[in-house]
Amino acid sequence: MKKLMCAEAKQIDLVDYLASLGHRPQKVRNQDYWYLSPLREEKTPSFKVNRQLNVWYDHGTGKGGDLIDFGTLYFGCSVSDLLDRLSHHQPAPSLSLHPPTHASRQHSGPASFAGERKDASGSRIVILDARPLAEPSLLEYLQKRCIPLEIATRFCKEVDFLLYGEKRTVIGFRNNAGGYELRSGNFKGSSSPKDVTFIDNHAGEITVFEGFFSFLSFQTINNNQQDTVSNCLILNSLSFFEKSRPLMEQHGKVHLVLDRDAAGIHHTQKTLQWDRDKYQDRSDFYHGHKDLNEWLVHHHHSQKEPQRLRRRP
Structure with missing residues (x-):
């Protein structure tokens, strides 16, 4: 199967591609398609695709771009890996191609994503x-x-x-x-710049969280328990997972507290392929819940004292 080039991938219709991933617009106004953001949780649609320009813009984060920009953020992967994914999708008739538009040409003015101007800092926040x-x-x-x-x-x-x-x-x-x-x-x-949060407790082990509410939940469950001290890495986005591997590898044990959704499970399984002895999946603690905070909320009113999230020896 021939691998798509970037120029070809950028011509894939974004609305069709989002549909192939299970994302449907909440409203449509002319060429503007509004979605609940596929990149984060929200209740009011603020992720816009301009179908004519075939570009997107996420008002909640101030980020936008073409299909390549979206795909690498969505899957937390490299451009090359995304092109492999798209090449396998290509036979599907739902992924139609866009002819090149004038908006895709290089220009000297500020970048425009889905009809939205981006300032020089890369974020409107x-x-x-x-x-x-x-x-x-x-x-x-x-x-x-x-x-x-x-x-x-x-x-x-x-x-x-x-x-x-x-x-x-x-x-x-x-x-x-x-x-x-x-x-x-x-x-x-x-807000920009987007990055991870590393909390160095001078420990030989590290606990990795996808979002900061899972981290706060971990602190809540294990409050004042000295034997739970480890360094903590809050990714703030799975797109930083691969980039954080060198930091994780510096530790003797890596405890993974990622979300129990498709993306979180995928990244957890990937680490077990890297080194099953070093990396440990801790998500069994909150099995049946999306993340550690959802587990905490669910069990908050229980009369039982919440069990501690113990690390395996």
């Missing part, structure tokens, strides 16, 4: 202020997700940011590059 958590609605949100304020304040800030002229206040979790993962009851996004 502008951080205004960061301070200790105090906003009542955010404290209520933490309580709903069963994260004690004492733990949240150790790792998170209350962050004001500007998005398309609108000021919002959310919970912010800082990454190694100075950007923030941003969450509230009605918002999920991130």
Whole structure:
């Protein structure tokens, strides 16, 4: 089977391709197709595809681009791996091709994704202020997700940011590059630069989390338990998984607390192929739940004391 080239892959119709992945538009306005973002969780569709230009833009993260940009983020893979995937999909009649458009040509002005202008920083989210958590609605949100304020304040800030002229206040979790993962009851996004968060406790083992609420849940379950101390790596996106392998390999044991969805399970299984002795799948602890926080919320009102997430010897 002939492998697709990048130029050919970029001509695959994005709407058809998203449909092949199980994503359907929530609304359609002329050439604009609006989706619940395939790249993150949300309740209001903010992921737009302009079918005429065959490009996408995610308003929650300020990221956008063509099918190559989307596919590498969605699968957390390299361009070469994505082209292999697309080559196997190509015979499917649902993946129609777009003729080249004028919008795909190089130009000197600011990049335009799905009809949205991107500023020079690569993100429309502008951080205004960061301070200790105090906003009542955010404290209520933490309580709903069963994260004690004492733990949240150790790792998170209350962050004001500007998005398309609108000021919002959310919970912010800082990454190694100075950007923030941003969450509230009605918002999920991130500011640039996007990166992992590594917490160095000078331990010989590391526990790897997909998102920071799983990390906060881990801290909640194991609060004040000294034998659970390890270094912690919060990926903030599975797209950083492969890039984080050298850091993980520096540790004697790597405990994986990834989501129990298709992407999380895929990445967990991949590490077991790397080294089954070094990498340990810990997701059996929250079997039947999407992630560790969902398990914590589900068991919060149980009269039984939550069992500790013990590491295997």
